[in-house]
Amino acid sequence: MGIDFQNVDFKYAKKATTKQLDQVSFSIQEKDEFVMILGQTGSGKSTMVQHMNGLLLASGGQVRIFDQNIIRSKKLKLKPIRRHVGLVFQFPEYQIFESTVLKDVMFGPKNFGKTKEEAEQLAKDACQLIGIPSDLLERSPFNLSGGQMRRVAIAGSLAIDPDILILDEPTVGLDPKGKDELMDLLVDIQQKTHKTIIMITHDMDIVANYAKRVLVMNHGKLVYDGTVQELFENESHLKQYNLDLPTSALLAKGLKEKGLLDYQRLPLTKSQLYTAIVRGGEDNE
Amino acid sequence: MKIEFKDVTFQYYSEEKPVFEHLSFTIEQGTTTAILGHNGSGKSTIAKLIVGLLVPNAGQILIDDVELTEQTIDEIRKRMGIIFQNPDNQFVGVTVRDDIAFGLENHQVPREEMIQQIEKYATLVDMKDYLDKSPEKLSGGQKQRVAIAGALAMETELIIFDESTSMLDPKGTKEINQMMRSLKENFQKSIITITHQLEEAIFADRVMVLNEGKIVLDGTPQVVLKEKDILEASGLKLIDGLDVLNRLEKDDFDHKSSIMEALWELIFKM
Numbered sequence: 001m002g003i004d005f006q007n008v009d010f011k012y013a014k015k016a017t018t019k020q021l022d023q024v025s026f027s028i029q030e031k032d033e034f035v036m037i038l039g040q041t042g043s044g045k046s047t048m049v050q051h052m053n054g055l056l057l058a059s060g061g062q063v064r065i066f067d068q069n070i071i072r073s074k075k076l077k078l079k080p081i082r083r084h085v086g087l088v089f090q091f092p093e094y095q096i097f098e099s100t101v102l103k104d105v106m107f108g109p110k111n112f113g114k115t116k117e118e119a120e121q122l123a124k125d126a127c128q129l130i131g132i133p134s135d136l137l138e139r140s141p142f143n144l145s146g147g148q149m150r151r152v153a154i155a156g157s158l159a160i161d162p163d164i165l166i167l168d169e170p171t172v173g174l175d176p177k178g179k180d181e182l183m184d185l186l187v188d189i190q191q192k193t194h195k196t197i198i199m200i201t202h203d204m205d206i207v208a209n210y211a212k213r214v215l216v217m218n219h220g221k222l223v224y225d226g227t228v229q230e231l232f233e234n235e236s237h238l239k240q241y242n243l244d245l246p247t248s249a250l251l252a253k254g255l256k257e258k259g260l261l262d263y264q265r266l267p268l269t270k271s272q273l274y275t276a277i278v279r280g281g282e283d284n285e
Numbered sequence: 286m287k288i289e290f291k292d293v294t295f296q297y298y299s300e301e302k303p304v305f306e307h308l309s310f311t312i313e314q315g316t317t318t319a320i321l322g323h324n325g326s327g328k329s330t331i332a333k334l335i336v337g338l339l340v341p342n343a344g345q346i347l348i349d350d351v352e353l354t355e356q357t358i359d360e361i362r363k364r365m366g367i368i369f370q371n372p373d374n375q376f377v378g379v380t381v382r383d384d385i386a387f388g389l390e391n392h393q394v395p396r397e398e399m400i401q402q403i404e405k406y407a408t409l410v411d412m413k414d415y416l417d418k419s420p421e422k423l424s425g426g427q428k429q430r431v432a433i434a435g436a437l438a439m440e441t442e443l444i445i446f447d448e449s450t451s452m453l454d455p456k457g458t459k460e461i462n463q464m465m466r467s468l469k470e471n472f473q474k475s476i477i478t479i480t481h482q483l484e485e486a487i488f489a490d491r492v493m494v495l496n497e498g499k500i501v502l503d504g505t506p507q508v509v510l511k512e513k514d515i516l517e518a519s520g521l522k523l524i525d526g527l528d529v530l531n532r533l534e535k536d537d538f539d540h541k542s543s544i545m546e547a548l549w550e551l552i553f554k555m
Contacts, residue, residue: 041424041454145324145325146324147324169454172452172454175323175520176481176482176522177520178324180522202455202456203455204455205525242456244455244456247524247525247555248529250551250555251525251526251529251548251552255547255548255551258547260543260544260547261544269525270525270526270529273525273529277529277538277544278533278536278538280538280539
């Protein structure tokens, strides 16, 4: 098993009364998964992913990463865990510091003991995966567009070749085209490399279009683990977790209320909405 | 506040090509204008030229028929407020109250009046309960609302939103969009919103689309948002509903016209 949480609790201080994580249990396979983590700001999403590569240690319960117990102990070695699980923070481009794109992407593998040649090859492979053209490699990362800088930063994590890649809101701040491009690349990387990709997002249109499995956090508790369709069909849950519907679902509901559209399954994406409208009342399976 | 660009050319010092050449347009007083464009289209440069953070290489910028120059900029700038992209870079106070007070103090507003202004505008942006909170206790959307209160407290005639929602989560974006709508409805201000999100242009009186330094579309949202090909060529992404509308246009099915009309209506209300 890649990541396994059993009844995980987390508090910032021993005496604190509020738990940032409260009895969280789930597991994620070491390959071939695409998981999105949702929840409003402060619900515990970032705290949870920081447990996935040992940045935070659980106050209670058990976290296992690639079958290793992550507990507070002098023997705990975090480097091998971080080889398995790469974590890309929000606005990762703020952490770029090297003078060329290639050097910046090479930093990670070199840090994990690769030779210069090996690191260079890994960096080049990572850049290719994330769609950074080779003529940019010798350029300064600071003269690139925001979207390109974001990719360079993600390439830095990819170059370590982790089995599981976690991204905290990778699309925030990109323009709409940049968002789509990055999501398409992530899907492509997932399919090509079979890595498990886990990402935090607030963007319900991205969830509707790209998620397979969804985890929802609410007040430190894992309140949902399942498919996108089921999540968005259950309106009382959405309200309770403070989640919005995707744009197309909102429009579909609006049309239904006006008596202009009927459907068995709530359309979540624009193509599902289109199909539902054109087929009229027919089943839009 | 009336804003006029006459044959404006601007080039960044370090760049090979000008951002735009001979750009001309007029924004009428009291209107809400959305300037749309992809990242790098030159839209933010326009905002910086209006507030005098940048100076054109050629051409003139007129504010209420007065040319923006080194001599006039100080007086004119007092009549403008701008909300930038990054909520963390523009929070100067230790508390919400201090932050809203900052601009007023600079303008030497008397203390009594200042206290009233702060209360009034913090209430308006729904941040009154947070007056003594420090910025790290606030979400991005809340910080931007404080920035809006600061700008409103100055009672400027023009407020510019320069990609003010691009670093916020969808909830924060929605908050700021609602705030913009209510400003438009309740104040006699000129509003300019600079954005790459079509959602933010829907409620404007006028939408200008910028691509490669040229205005490629200019009109009401109803007119501009139908130009799918030009919008896409300008690096903008259609809202899902608009995309569906475009596809339906070519089809033939029952109740087509009533469904399309209803979709438009829903999109404009979103």
